[in-house]
Amino acid sequence: MREEISVLSxxxxxxxxxxxxxxxxxxxxxxxxxxxxxxxxxxCDSVSLPAFPRSLLLHNFGNAPQILIGLRDGxxxxxxFVNDALEDKRIFSLGSEPVGLTQFDMGERRVVFxxxxxxxxxxxxxxxxxxxxxxxxxxxxxxxxxxx
Numbered sequence: 098m099r100e101e102i103s104v105l106s107x108x109x110x111x112x113x114x115x116x117x118x119x120x121x122x123x124x125x126x127x128x129x130x131x132x133x134x135x136x137x138x139x140x141c142d143s144v145s146l147p148a149f150p151r152s153l154l155l156h157n158f159g160n161a162p163q164i165l166i167g168l169r170d171g172x173x174x175x176x177x178f179v180n181d182a183l184e185d186k187r188i189f190s191l192g193s194e195p196v197g198l199t200q201f202d203m204g205e206r207r208v209v210f211x212x213x214x215x216x217x218x219x220x221x222x223x224x225x226x227x228x229x230x231x232x233x234x235x236x237x238x239x240x241x242x243x244x245x
Contacts, residue, residue, distance in 0.1 A: 100124035106153040108200070110162040110178075112207065119178075121164050123150035130166055132183060141181040146174060151195040156209055158221035167196025171213040175226060189228060191215050 103125045109117040119141070123130045130150055131143040152167035155178075162178040171193040176183035192214020199210045209219040217228045 100127050100129075104150055104153050106155045106164075108155045110155060110157040112157070117155065119155060121153045121155055123153055123166070125149060130164070132164060132178065132181075134181070142183045144174075144176065144183055144186075148172065152198045154198040154200060154209060156200055156207070158207060158219075158226055160221050160224040160226075163226065165198055165209060165211070165219070167198050167211060167213070169195045171196060173198075173211050173213075173217075175219075187226070189217065191217060 132141040148168040148170040154165045166174045173189040177185040194214040196213040
């Protein structure tokens with residue numbers, strides 16, 4: 098490795114498999130992400146970013162594999178992964194806080210929740226990655242006991 102790793106993702110693009118053919122690796126000091134193939138020792142592709150990557154996620158919304166990169170400056174960067182290359186760069190602003198990523202199934206859809214200063218839900222609609230603003234309210238059903 099060229100630098101110290103800040104974050105990595107080895108989530109399979111195919112949700113029915115328990116392993117991944119690809120690993121995304123982000124580096125602290127050079128603000129770059131590399132996509133590595135497990136089948137070879139080659140780097141499939143790499144990208145340079147304006148801020149250091151805080152979170153990474155390999156995800157398939159059902160239409161095409163994506164790599165989602167949450168940056169420290171509140172930006173989410175998404176690339177489509179086609180023929181071992183990162184293409185179709187899309188940028189989303191989620192405020193100024195570092196972006197965290199969580200994937201889950203919502204009904205029949207595979208979605209990603211991205212949280213920075215603001216939250217957004219990312220999903221596929223008609224083969225295109227879409228996002229919607231989300232307001233989350235957290236409540237507790239259990240009373241909180243304060244020490245005396």
